[in-house]
Amino acid sequence: MTTYSTYRPSAAPGRPQTPPSETPEVDLLRWPDVARVPGGPVRAAVAGRLLRSVARRLGLRVELPGGRLLVPAPEQAPTLRLHRPRDFHRRIGADGLIGFGESYQAGDWDSPDLVALLTALAASPGTLVPPRLQGLRRWHAQRPPLAELGTQANTRRNIQRHYDLSNDLFALFLDPTMTYSAALFPPGGDGAAEPARAGWDDLVPAQHRKIDRLLDLAGVGPGSRVLEIGTGWGELALRAAGRGADVVTLTLSEEQRRLAERRIAEAGHARRVDVRLCDYRTAQGSYDAVVSVEMIEAVGRAYWPAYFATLDRVLAPGGRAALQAITMPHERMLASSGTYTWILKYIFPGGQIPSVEGLAQAAAGHTGLRLTHRDAFGPHYAQTLRLWRERFTERADEVAALGFDHVFHRMWELYLAYSEAGFRTGYLDVQHLLFTREERPR
Structure with a gap:
Protein backbone atom coordinates (compact mmCIF):
# COMPACT_ATOMS: atom_id res chain seq x y z
CA MET A 1 0.00 0.00 0.00
CA THR A 2 1.36 3.40 -0.92
CA THR A 3 1.47 5.95 1.88
CA TYR A 4 2.56 9.55 1.97
CA SER A 5 3.87 10.13 5.47
CA THR A 6 6.35 12.73 4.27
CA TYR A 7 5.43 14.12 0.89
CA ARG A 8 7.41 16.82 -0.86
CA PRO A 9 5.64 20.14 -0.31
CA SER A 10 3.96 21.67 -3.33
CA ALA A 11 4.85 25.11 -4.62
CA ALA A 12 1.43 26.45 -3.69
CA PRO A 13 1.03 26.71 0.08
CA GLY A 14 -2.28 25.98 1.73
CA ARG A 15 -3.14 27.27 5.18
CA PRO A 16 -4.52 24.70 7.65
CA GLN A 17 -8.21 25.43 8.14
CA THR A 18 -10.33 25.20 11.29
CA PRO A 19 -12.81 24.06 12.32
CA PRO A 20 -12.18 20.64 10.74
CA SER A 21 -15.75 20.39 9.51
CA GLU A 22 -14.80 23.13 7.06
CA THR A 23 -11.48 21.66 5.91
CA PRO A 24 -10.79 21.68 2.17
CA GLU A 25 -10.87 18.50 0.15
CA VAL A 26 -8.07 16.04 0.90
CA ASP A 27 -5.56 15.47 -1.90
CA LEU A 28 -6.15 11.87 -3.04
CA LEU A 29 -2.66 11.43 -4.52
CA ARG A 30 -0.83 12.61 -1.43
CA TRP A 31 -3.14 11.14 1.19
CA PRO A 32 -4.99 8.19 -0.36
CA ASP A 33 -5.98 6.54 2.93
CA VAL A 34 -7.12 9.84 4.43
CA ALA A 35 -9.10 10.87 1.35
CA ARG A 36 -10.95 7.56 1.09
CA GLN A 142 -1.72 -4.80 10.31
CA ARG A 143 1.93 -5.84 10.01
CA PRO A 144 4.67 -3.38 8.97
CA PRO A 145 5.39 -3.43 5.23
CA LEU A 146 8.56 -5.27 4.23
CA ALA A 147 9.76 -2.10 2.50
CA GLU A 148 9.90 -0.31 5.87
CA LEU A 149 11.85 -2.91 7.89
CA GLY A 150 15.15 -1.61 9.21
CA THR A 151 17.43 -3.29 6.69
CA GLN A 152 20.43 -1.39 5.40
CA ALA A 153 18.66 -0.99 2.06
CA ASN A 154 15.50 0.45 3.65
CA THR A 155 16.88 2.52 6.52
CA ARG A 156 18.08 5.52 4.51
CA ARG A 157 14.67 5.86 2.88
CA ASN A 158 12.93 5.53 6.25
CA ILE A 159 15.11 8.24 7.79
CA GLN A 160 14.75 10.56 4.81
CA ARG A 161 10.95 10.32 4.94
CA HIS A 162 11.03 12.13 8.27
CA TYR A 163 14.24 14.11 8.61
CA ASP A 164 14.52 15.29 5.01
CA LEU A 165 11.11 16.96 5.09
CA SER A 166 12.60 20.45 5.35
CA ASN A 167 15.18 22.02 7.64
CA ASP A 168 13.00 25.13 7.57
CA LEU A 169 10.04 23.16 8.94
CA PHE A 170 11.99 21.86 11.93
CA ALA A 171 13.46 25.32 12.54
CA LEU A 172 9.92 26.68 12.99
CA PHE A 173 9.29 24.74 16.21
CA LEU A 174 12.72 23.69 17.52
CA ASP A 175 14.88 26.01 19.63
CA PRO A 176 18.02 27.62 18.13
CA THR A 177 20.15 24.56 18.99
CA MET A 178 17.99 22.54 16.53
CA THR A 179 17.87 19.71 19.07
CA TYR A 180 15.05 17.26 18.32
CA SER A 181 15.04 15.18 21.50
CA ALA A 182 14.08 15.44 25.17
CA ALA A 183 15.52 18.35 27.12
CA LEU A 184 16.46 18.21 30.80
CA PHE A 185 14.94 21.00 32.87
CA PRO A 186 15.74 22.05 36.44
CA PRO A 187 13.82 20.07 39.06
CA GLY A 188 10.65 21.40 40.60
CA GLY A 189 10.62 22.75 44.11
CA ASP A 190 10.51 20.74 47.35
CA GLY A 191 12.30 17.75 45.85
CA ALA A 192 9.53 17.06 43.35
CA ALA A 193 10.27 14.49 40.65
CA GLU A 194 8.49 16.66 38.10
CA PRO A 195 10.51 19.41 36.43
CA ALA A 196 9.62 23.03 37.02
CA ARG A 197 7.17 24.33 34.43
CA ALA A 198 9.28 25.71 31.60
CA GLY A 199 8.87 28.46 29.05
CA TRP A 200 10.38 28.79 25.60
CA ASP A 201 13.48 30.62 26.85
CA ASP A 202 14.28 27.69 29.14
CA LEU A 203 14.66 25.24 26.27
CA VAL A 204 18.21 26.04 25.11
CA PRO A 205 19.85 25.66 28.55
CA ALA A 206 17.74 22.53 29.12
CA GLN A 207 18.99 20.98 25.88
CA HIS A 208 22.58 21.80 26.79
CA ARG A 209 22.04 20.31 30.26
CA LYS A 210 20.83 17.08 28.64
CA ILE A 211 23.72 16.90 26.18
CA ASP A 212 26.32 17.66 28.82
CA ARG A 213 24.96 14.97 31.13
CA LEU A 214 25.18 12.40 28.34
CA LEU A 215 28.73 13.47 27.43
CA ASP A 216 29.71 13.24 31.10
CA LEU A 217 28.21 9.75 31.25
CA ALA A 218 30.32 8.74 28.25
CA GLY A 219 33.45 10.29 29.78
CA VAL A 220 34.00 12.71 26.89
CA GLY A 221 36.80 15.22 27.47
CA PRO A 222 39.93 16.67 25.85
CA GLY A 223 41.41 14.25 23.34
CA SER A 224 38.48 11.81 23.43
CA ARG A 225 37.73 10.00 20.20
CA VAL A 226 33.93 10.10 19.89
CA LEU A 227 31.53 8.36 17.53
CA GLU A 228 28.02 9.81 17.41
CA ILE A 229 25.34 7.66 15.79
CA GLY A 230 22.63 10.03 14.59
CA THR A 231 23.90 13.56 13.97
CA GLY A 232 20.65 15.49 14.25
CA TRP A 233 21.58 19.02 13.32
CA GLY A 234 24.95 18.88 15.03
CA GLU A 235 24.51 20.30 18.53
CA LEU A 236 25.93 17.32 20.43
CA ALA A 237 28.95 17.18 18.13
CA LEU A 238 29.49 20.90 18.73
CA ARG A 239 29.36 20.44 22.52
CA ALA A 240 31.77 17.49 22.35
CA ALA A 241 34.19 19.42 20.12
CA GLY A 242 33.98 22.31 22.57
CA ARG A 243 35.37 19.94 25.21
CA GLY A 244 38.36 19.20 22.98
CA ALA A 245 37.09 15.87 21.62
CA ASP A 246 37.47 14.65 18.03
CA VAL A 247 34.10 13.56 16.68
CA VAL A 248 32.90 11.37 13.84
CA THR A 249 29.14 11.72 13.54
CA LEU A 250 26.89 9.60 11.31
CA THR A 251 23.61 10.50 9.63
CA LEU A 252 21.48 9.20 6.78
CA SER A 253 19.75 12.54 6.22
CA GLU A 254 21.23 14.73 3.54
CA GLU A 255 19.27 17.72 4.84
CA GLN A 256 20.64 17.27 8.34
CA ARG A 257 24.19 16.73 7.12
CA ARG A 258 24.11 19.93 5.09
CA LEU A 259 22.95 22.11 7.96
CA ALA A 260 25.10 20.36 10.59
CA GLU A 261 28.25 20.91 8.53
CA ARG A 262 27.41 24.58 8.12
CA ARG A 263 26.76 25.06 11.83
CA ILE A 264 29.96 23.22 12.76
CA ALA A 265 32.04 25.31 10.33
CA GLU A 266 30.50 28.55 11.61
CA ALA A 267 31.41 27.54 15.17
CA GLY A 268 35.04 26.95 14.14
CA HIS A 269 35.03 23.19 14.78
CA ALA A 270 35.28 21.84 11.23
CA ARG A 271 38.69 20.28 11.95
CA ARG A 272 37.36 18.43 14.99
CA VAL A 273 34.07 17.12 13.58
CA ASP A 274 33.61 14.83 10.58
CA VAL A 275 29.97 14.47 9.47
CA ARG A 276 29.48 11.30 7.41
CA LEU A 277 26.50 10.10 5.41
CA CYS A 278 26.74 6.57 6.69
CA ASP A 279 24.68 3.67 8.08
CA TYR A 280 25.63 2.72 11.63
CA ARG A 281 26.43 -0.84 10.50
CA THR A 282 29.30 0.39 8.31
CA ALA A 283 30.97 2.55 10.98
CA GLN A 284 34.76 2.26 11.03
CA GLY A 285 37.43 3.21 13.53
CA SER A 286 38.15 2.87 17.24
CA TYR A 287 36.58 5.24 19.77
CA ASP A 288 36.78 6.02 23.45
CA ALA A 289 33.08 6.89 23.52
CA VAL A 290 30.00 6.18 21.44
CA VAL A 291 27.02 8.46 21.99
CA SER A 292 23.60 8.27 20.39
CA VAL A 293 20.48 10.32 21.12
CA GLU A 294 17.06 8.85 20.30
CA MET A 295 18.35 6.92 17.31
CA ILE A 296 17.85 3.37 18.66
CA GLU A 297 14.08 3.84 18.15
CA ALA A 298 14.64 3.85 14.37
CA VAL A 299 16.67 0.63 14.35
CA GLY A 300 13.88 -1.94 14.76
CA ARG A 301 13.85 -4.80 17.25
CA ALA A 302 15.23 -7.37 14.80
CA TYR A 303 18.32 -5.23 14.29
CA TRP A 304 19.21 -4.42 17.91
CA PRO A 305 21.84 -7.21 17.91
CA ALA A 306 23.53 -5.62 14.87
CA TYR A 307 23.39 -2.21 16.52
CA PHE A 308 25.08 -3.38 19.71
CA ALA A 309 27.56 -5.48 17.72
CA THR A 310 28.61 -2.25 16.00
CA LEU A 311 29.07 -0.50 19.35
CA ASP A 312 31.09 -3.44 20.67
CA ARG A 313 33.25 -3.52 17.53
CA VAL A 314 34.18 0.19 17.49
CA LEU A 315 34.63 0.78 21.23
CA ALA A 316 38.28 0.86 22.30
CA PRO A 317 39.25 -1.04 25.47
CA GLY A 318 37.69 0.76 28.41
CA GLY A 319 35.30 2.63 26.11
CA ARG A 320 31.80 3.69 27.11
CA ALA A 321 28.57 3.84 25.10
CA ALA A 322 25.97 6.35 26.33
CA LEU A 323 22.52 6.32 24.74
CA GLN A 324 19.43 8.45 25.13
CA ALA A 325 16.45 6.25 24.35
CA ILE A 326 12.68 6.55 24.43
CA THR A 327 11.39 3.45 26.21
CA MET A 328 8.16 1.70 27.13
CA PRO A 329 7.38 -1.08 29.64
CA HIS A 330 8.71 -4.44 28.52
CA GLU A 331 5.34 -6.20 28.36
CA ARG A 332 3.86 -3.38 26.27
CA MET A 333 6.87 -3.50 23.98
CA LEU A 334 6.41 -7.24 23.43
CA ALA A 335 2.66 -6.79 22.84
CA SER A 336 3.14 -4.00 20.28
CA SER A 337 6.21 -5.40 18.53
CA GLY A 338 5.47 -6.19 14.91
CA THR A 339 2.22 -4.19 14.83
CA TYR A 340 1.80 -1.45 12.24
CA THR A 341 0.70 1.75 13.92
CA TRP A 342 -0.33 5.22 12.84
CA ILE A 343 3.04 6.58 14.03
CA LEU A 344 4.91 4.02 11.91
CA LYS A 345 2.76 4.67 8.86
CA TYR A 346 2.90 8.46 8.93
CA ILE A 347 5.75 9.63 11.17
CA PHE A 348 8.56 7.12 11.84
CA PRO A 349 8.54 4.22 9.37
CA GLY A 350 10.51 1.17 10.46
CA GLY A 351 10.75 2.16 14.11
CA GLN A 352 10.21 0.35 17.40
CA ILE A 353 10.14 1.94 20.84
CA PRO A 354 12.31 -0.39 22.96
CA SER A 355 12.16 -1.41 26.58
CA VAL A 356 15.19 -1.11 28.82
CA GLU A 357 15.04 -4.87 29.37
CA GLY A 358 14.93 -5.51 25.64
CA LEU A 359 18.02 -3.40 24.99
CA ALA A 360 19.93 -4.91 27.91
CA GLN A 361 19.10 -8.42 26.70
CA ALA A 362 20.13 -7.63 23.11
CA ALA A 363 23.49 -6.25 24.28
CA ALA A 364 24.21 -9.08 26.72
CA GLY A 365 23.08 -11.79 24.33
CA HIS A 366 25.25 -10.74 21.39
CA THR A 367 28.16 -8.68 22.75
CA GLY A 368 30.35 -8.13 25.76
CA LEU A 369 28.47 -4.92 26.58
CA ARG A 370 26.40 -4.64 29.74
CA LEU A 371 23.95 -2.01 30.93
CA THR A 372 25.66 -0.47 33.95
CA HIS A 373 23.76 2.76 34.60
CA ARG A 374 20.39 4.33 33.79
CA ASP A 375 18.59 7.60 34.50
CA ALA A 376 14.93 8.19 33.58
CA PHE A 377 13.44 11.65 32.97
CA GLY A 378 10.15 11.09 31.13
CA PRO A 379 8.29 14.11 32.58
CA HIS A 380 10.94 16.35 31.02
CA TYR A 381 9.97 15.04 27.58
CA ALA A 382 6.35 15.98 28.21
CA GLN A 383 7.57 19.54 28.89
CA THR A 384 9.73 19.53 25.76
CA LEU A 385 6.87 18.31 23.58
CA ARG A 386 4.48 20.87 25.03
CA LEU A 387 6.85 23.66 24.03
CA TRP A 388 7.32 22.24 20.54
CA ARG A 389 3.57 21.74 20.09
CA GLU A 390 2.74 25.26 21.21
CA ARG A 391 5.38 26.68 18.89
CA PHE A 392 4.21 24.56 15.95
CA THR A 393 0.61 25.66 16.50
CA GLU A 394 1.53 29.33 16.84
CA ARG A 395 3.42 29.23 13.55
CA ALA A 396 0.76 27.46 11.49
CA ASP A 397 0.82 30.18 8.82
CA GLU A 398 4.57 29.71 8.36
CA VAL A 399 4.16 25.93 8.10
CA ALA A 400 1.59 26.51 5.38
CA ALA A 401 3.88 29.00 3.62
CA LEU A 402 6.45 26.22 3.25
CA GLY A 403 3.89 24.30 1.20
CA PHE A 404 2.56 21.83 3.77
CA ASP A 405 -1.19 21.36 3.53
CA HIS A 406 -3.88 21.11 6.21
CA VAL A 407 -3.66 17.30 6.37
CA PHE A 408 0.05 17.48 7.13
CA HIS A 409 -0.55 20.14 9.75
CA ARG A 410 -3.18 18.04 11.53
CA MET A 411 -0.92 14.99 11.25
CA TRP A 412 1.92 16.73 13.07
CA GLU A 413 -0.44 18.32 15.56
CA LEU A 414 -1.69 14.84 16.47
CA TYR A 415 1.83 13.38 16.52
CA LEU A 416 3.14 15.98 18.98
CA ALA A 417 0.05 15.79 21.21
CA TYR A 418 0.02 11.97 21.12
CA SER A 419 3.69 11.84 22.13
CA GLU A 420 3.19 14.37 24.93
CA ALA A 421 0.29 12.32 26.29
CA GLY A 422 2.43 9.18 26.27
CA PHE A 423 5.03 10.81 28.50
CA ARG A 424 2.44 12.45 30.75
CA THR A 425 0.91 9.07 31.60
CA GLY A 426 4.22 7.23 31.95
CA TYR A 427 3.31 4.91 29.07
CA LEU A 428 6.52 6.28 27.51
CA ASP A 429 9.74 7.21 29.26
CA VAL A 430 13.13 8.56 28.19
CA GLN A 431 16.37 7.27 29.65
CA HIS A 432 20.11 7.82 29.67
CA LEU A 433 21.67 4.36 29.43
CA LEU A 434 25.36 3.52 29.87
CA PHE A 435 26.81 0.36 28.34
CA THR A 436 30.32 -0.75 29.18
CA ARG A 437 32.23 -3.82 28.13
CA GLU A 438 32.33 -6.68 30.57
CA GLU A 439 35.91 -7.20 31.67
CA ARG A 440 37.02 -10.72 30.94
CA PRO A 441 39.46 -12.44 33.33
CA ARG A 442 43.01 -12.55 32.04
Missing part, protein backbone atom coordinates in the same frame (compact mmCIF):
# COMPACT_ATOMS: atom_id res chain seq x y z
CA VAL A 37 -13.47 6.50 3.71
CA PRO A 38 -13.55 2.68 3.92
CA GLY A 39 -16.76 0.69 3.72
CA GLY A 40 -17.85 -1.93 6.21
CA PRO A 41 -21.08 -0.99 8.02
CA VAL A 42 -20.86 -4.00 10.35
CA ARG A 43 -17.40 -3.11 11.58
CA ALA A 44 -18.49 0.52 11.85
CA ALA A 45 -21.38 -0.53 14.08
CA VAL A 46 -18.97 -2.50 16.30
CA ALA A 47 -16.69 0.54 16.46
CA GLY A 48 -19.65 2.69 17.52
CA ARG A 49 -20.51 0.34 20.38
CA LEU A 50 -16.84 0.19 21.38
CA LEU A 51 -16.67 4.00 21.49
CA ARG A 52 -19.72 4.12 23.73
CA SER A 53 -18.13 1.56 26.08
CA VAL A 54 -14.78 3.39 26.19
CA ALA A 55 -16.46 6.76 26.79
CA ARG A 56 -18.47 5.39 29.68
CA ARG A 57 -15.54 3.52 31.23
CA LEU A 58 -12.99 6.37 30.94
CA GLY A 59 -15.43 9.21 31.62
CA LEU A 60 -14.98 10.83 28.22
CA ARG A 61 -17.33 13.46 26.83
CA VAL A 62 -18.23 12.51 23.25
CA GLU A 63 -20.09 15.31 21.51
CA LEU A 64 -22.14 14.47 18.41
CA PRO A 65 -23.20 16.94 15.70
CA GLY A 66 -25.78 19.32 17.07
CA GLY A 67 -24.35 19.19 20.59
CA ARG A 68 -25.85 15.85 21.65
CA LEU A 69 -23.78 13.59 23.95
CA LEU A 70 -23.05 9.95 23.24
CA VAL A 71 -23.18 9.16 26.97
CA PRO A 72 -23.73 11.49 29.94
CA ALA A 73 -20.51 13.29 30.92
CA PRO A 74 -19.53 16.50 32.72
CA GLU A 75 -18.41 19.55 30.75
CA GLN A 76 -14.88 19.40 32.18
CA ALA A 77 -14.31 15.80 31.03
CA PRO A 78 -11.78 15.10 28.24
CA THR A 79 -13.77 15.73 25.07
CA LEU A 80 -13.98 14.02 21.69
CA ARG A 81 -16.01 16.19 19.33
CA LEU A 82 -17.33 14.18 16.37
CA HIS A 83 -18.02 16.13 13.18
CA ARG A 84 -18.60 13.13 10.92
CA PRO A 85 -19.56 10.14 13.11
CA ARG A 86 -20.23 7.81 10.19
CA ASP A 87 -16.79 8.35 8.67
CA PHE A 88 -15.13 8.14 12.10
CA HIS A 89 -16.77 4.79 12.89
CA ARG A 90 -15.95 3.35 9.47
CA ARG A 91 -12.29 4.31 9.76
CA ILE A 92 -12.02 2.87 13.28
CA GLY A 93 -13.87 -0.27 12.26
CA ALA A 94 -11.62 -0.85 9.25
CA ASP A 95 -8.22 0.20 10.59
CA GLY A 96 -8.36 0.55 14.37
CA LEU A 97 -5.96 3.13 15.80
CA ILE A 98 -4.53 3.86 12.35
CA GLY A 99 -8.07 4.82 11.36
CA PHE A 100 -8.34 6.93 14.51
CA GLY A 101 -5.32 8.96 13.40
CA GLU A 102 -6.44 9.21 9.78
CA SER A 103 -9.85 10.34 10.96
CA TYR A 104 -8.20 13.25 12.79
CA GLN A 105 -6.15 14.11 9.69
CA ALA A 106 -9.36 14.15 7.65
CA GLY A 107 -11.14 16.39 10.17
CA ASP A 108 -13.76 13.83 11.21
CA TRP A 109 -13.17 14.69 14.86
CA ASP A 110 -11.50 17.27 17.05
CA SER A 111 -11.01 18.18 20.69
CA PRO A 112 -10.84 21.48 22.58
CA ASP A 113 -7.90 19.95 24.53
CA LEU A 114 -6.26 17.31 22.38
CA VAL A 115 -3.56 16.43 24.92
CA ALA A 116 -6.11 15.91 27.71
CA LEU A 117 -8.15 13.56 25.53
CA LEU A 118 -5.13 11.56 24.37
CA THR A 119 -3.79 11.41 27.93
CA ALA A 120 -7.05 9.83 29.08
CA LEU A 121 -6.82 7.26 26.29
CA ALA A 122 -3.09 6.60 26.83
CA ALA A 123 -3.53 5.99 30.56
CA SER A 124 -4.87 2.47 29.90
CA PRO A 125 -3.96 1.47 26.32
CA GLY A 126 -4.28 -2.24 27.00
CA THR A 127 -7.91 -1.95 28.11
CA LEU A 128 -9.41 0.07 25.26
CA VAL A 129 -10.52 -3.15 23.56
CA PRO A 130 -12.74 -5.35 25.80
CA PRO A 131 -11.17 -8.68 26.88
CA ARG A 132 -13.61 -10.73 24.80
CA LEU A 133 -12.36 -8.96 21.65
CA GLN A 134 -8.63 -9.01 22.49
CA GLY A 135 -8.17 -12.36 20.76
CA LEU A 136 -9.34 -10.87 17.46
CA ARG A 137 -6.60 -8.22 17.43
CA ARG A 138 -4.00 -10.48 15.85
CA TRP A 139 -6.35 -11.05 12.91
CA HIS A 140 -7.21 -7.35 12.64
CA ALA A 141 -3.85 -5.67 13.29
